[in-house]
Amino acid sequence: MIYTAAEIKQIDQTATQNGMPESILMERAASAIVPKLPIESHSTILVVCGTGNNGGDGWVVARELAVKGHEVSVWLPLGDSKSEAASTHAAYASSLVRVIEQPVATDIVIDALFGVGLSGPVTGKARDVIEWVNQQMATVLSIDLPSGIPSDHALEFDGLAIQATRTYCLHGYKRTAFLNRTSPYYGQIERIDIGLPHTSGWSVLTESDFNRSLLERDRFSHKTDYGHGILIGGSRHLLGAPFLGGRAAIRSGIGLLNLSVPREASPFISTLPEAMYNQHTDVLEQSYDAIAIGPGMVEGEGMDTIWQQVKHQSCPIIVDAGALSTRRFETRGPLILTPHPGEFSRLTNQSVEEIEGDRFAVASEFAKQHRVHLILKGTYTLIVTPDGKGAVNTVEASALAKGGSGDILTGILLALWSRKGELQSPSEQAVLWHALAAKSISRTIHPASVLASDVIEELGRI
Template identity: 30%
Template sequence: MHVVTSREMRELDRYTIETIGIPSIVLMENAAQAVAKEAHAHAQGQLKNWLILAGKGNNGGDAAAVARHLSEWGHHVHVVYAESPQFLTGDAAIQRDILQKLGISVTKYQPNTLDWRSYDGVIDGLLGTGTKGAPKEPYASLINEANASGLPILSIDIPSGLDADTGAVGDPCIRAVRTVTIAFMKRGLVQYPGTGAAGETTVAAIGIRPEFADRLGVRTFLITEGTLKERLGVDPTLPRNKDTHKGTYGHLLVAAGSRRMTGAGLLCSKAALRTGCGLVTWAVPDSLMGPLTGHLPEVMLSGLPDAGTGQWGSVVPEALLSLADGKDAVAVGPGLGQFEKGAQWLQTLWEGAECPLVLDADALNMLAGVINRWPVRKAPTVLTPHPGEMARLLNVPVREVQANRIEAARQFAEAHQVTLVLKGAQTVIATPEGAAYINTTGNPGMATGGAGDVLTGMIGSLLAQGYNATQAACAGVYLHGQAGDQAASRRGMNALIASDIIDAL
């Protein structure tokens, strides 16, 4: 499923109208009917009193047409225009005139005069995707009254006051229980806090086909099962052929865990095996070999000389590089710890390893501040930062990363020719070619220590099995979230721990 910016949506509208030849009023009618059907379904077979809020643009035209359809189906409707409807133009004016001829109740908004108690629900058609910044009067007052009413609000396209591109919410912003977005998902609806303001979101097909978005170069997508299968060529069940052996499914080297954080390497290695990797070698400082032996019998432990410290800072990087020889992928970082000359240590692996590489946690902290000076790797490279690590990589505040997660990830991935997994609610995967994918699985219970280590093992496993970096990152994130959802359904979100995610794979 494509995800569009406000500019891309305008281009798609123009293409559909001017090149394909579907008149704009037809698109408006299709949109309005889809929204009206959602409102009718919300009423659960009962006839309701709807207060319909209309702005001066096409959103207001949509709202007027919604009122007409609901009225035809027997609902009671009253349309309130935020501004005088006499100044409407184009399709919005046509819809206004139809309401007048049908005798549907219409008024211009006057602050604090509406009797909200006489309505069962509100339809928000005040502001559309082209609006930027906080709503001004009279829209601000009308939005505040709508929110204060306590009535369920259904928004057309986006909640009024929401930035369609970033998900930023203005002061004020409609708090909808449901949003029917038109033609394509908007970026602001899949980034927080916008996702929260929109409530449950559905996409209404109105005649602007997905292939139009491909033709116009839209390169942002939601990760669904369909996206994995049809766009990325990945069957999320990860099926196996009958005539295979363990070597068929790759050999992953995991460099993770230190004296105080051995669990990170254990989770990473076990997740790699559960995701289907044929062989996993877990490299650790040699002093940890004894305590770890037998904890995960399916993994091959490999101790590297550490001068008895149990810390990676005492392991020469060439020893790890030598161990990486012949492996199908390497995962580095979970529980690694930070140490003096860590960046120099990591650079040996960055430049010397010829296989795909996934970096997480402390490896990302080593990378911060130096990646701009390092050469682009020839082999695929996946970075998996959380927002704090991403902020360090970019040398900006976390709030700047979170203000536009999609663009932060995309720009970094293109600049450094890596596949970047920006973790968090609605994890974003950005590719070196400039595409971005937004995950649809997962839940707040996964905000728990070790969940990221599990993801690193999963992505590393898929890389070792021969999936390309985009496939491995997108499938890994999707399956990680899906397992988290299954674990939460069994345990509850508050009780969920990282090993529960592995158990649900």
């Protein structure tokens, strides 16, 4: 689960009001973190504590490590704790560790300077402290957040933060763990359970969330059991995209596929004989289980006429690429939009920097306002439902940073949304499948060298 700073504070406050004091939560955090720390018996350790509760967590970790026999120094560069719970822990722990005035080089630095209480860019002496830590050769282990990294968005982040080797996120992940600008500072990320209830609207998708039963075929099933979709795509100069999407839809198990392509695409039809064909000028006569529109299309070239027909269908409609260039939100059935940040910028009139700096809030707000399913693509693709809740895909696959990848995702989406509402979260499953196939093929072909078509062939091999 992913939380904002305000949500964490609310959970913390509710726990305190119900008899679970902050000092106990600090104990829980430390006892969960300490066994995970990559520390050897002879390692020298410096714990850098700030004045808030993040510093309090640092004090308890320092105490536990000292009790285990490690050589621990604690540095308080910003002065004594201001929080009552942290001060109580500091009072006892300071009798077991060495409290130092000047920092010394050590093997391990534990960063407990700032957590979710940081507001705005770091000011004052803490800037020098962060720079000092970043100059060390040590393994840097951050508690909750790398200090200096904001929790919720990167809009005001000025680039100064601790570069962690590893970060132990308390209770849940923070949004900045999945933003391009701030994610690299976290190093490896580990979530630490401190026994508080989970209430977030945002979840994290990993490999284990992929539903492998998607690949199963019932013995007595018929092609119609797996849905009939149509993919409308291509334009005079962009003819490959609908074939990539169509091939991906078939590799993702769709029962029947129609491809609607421009007349100029006729020479390519033999490359995908499994599909049935229409031309853009044909009338959409039959009903489909899902429609995808946009790969390889450009505004003009009859797009409005096609959209007038599409929007009256009551099935799910996936809108991608060229079909996203105007705000087409009026449909009878579920509408699934799949923009990359540039396309989303045009849809929202916000800059790419504003979108990338605050993806979760911008995506959630947009999905709620227009009552759409939104797939905001990127390294960490967001999948948002019309209620504004969502998930982030954390299966990384840099092989996808290449033309054609989006067309494949649209094909997979078409196949899964065609399955007549039988699947839970088809968009989440499609994004996962796409990333898993790219990750899988990257084991045998270098990511730089993977073709979009290779990813399609790998869909059935994961």
